[in-house]
Amino acid sequence: MRERQWITDRRSELDALAEQLTKELQEVQVERDELAIAERVLNRLAEQVRADAEAAAPATAQVAGRAVLLIPHRSDATDEAALPGDYRRILAIAREADGPVQVRAVGERLGLNASVRGKLEPLRAKMTKLADRGWLHKRPDGRFTARR
Known part of the structure; x- marks a missing residue:
């Protein structure tokens, strides 16, 4: 009898843990999606800043093969x-x-x-x-x- 009670109790504990982990996994996935979006935005901004800097960069010339x-x-x-x-x-x-x-x-x-x-x-x-x-x-x- 005791073994059955232990199994039932342990199963309840594991079910509660599984539910908690499922919830945490969903939160992690949402945050990862948000980070992916933020990364895309930062990449676009970096490209824009780089393009603006190239447009505003002072002119260069080649002297002895060096810019x-x-x-x-x-x-x-x-x-x-x-x-x-x-x-x-x-x-x-x-x-x-x-x-x-x-x-x-x-x-x-x-x-x-x-x-x-x-x-x-x-x-x-x-x-x-x-x-x-x-x-x-x-x-x-x-x-x-x-x-x-």
Whole structure:
């Protein structure tokens, strides 16, 4: 008799567990469906952002077989949007400064390790390129100011 009662009790427990698992499985399937939809939406948005970025990307040219960004002359471009993002950040830092800025100060604002000279040379080259194109003014003392 006891065995029958144990079997009946155990069957009830397993039926309740099966019901609970069935409910959880349905919830999991609903969430997976929602995630699949969210993934499709994100992929479409990523494609759109990529297409927009390609359309707004600065022109590139081939130099010695390598693609390089073209930094337009200030007179050729009506606004800063024609510049790549890192050049726009450099220009914004120079504009925010009260006076002429050193490359080291700009590097520190950009989060570069300014104590290592080699880390500042690429920045100096970018700032010089901006000066050559009329976006910045390079002073004889090596500091830069933004052209208004």
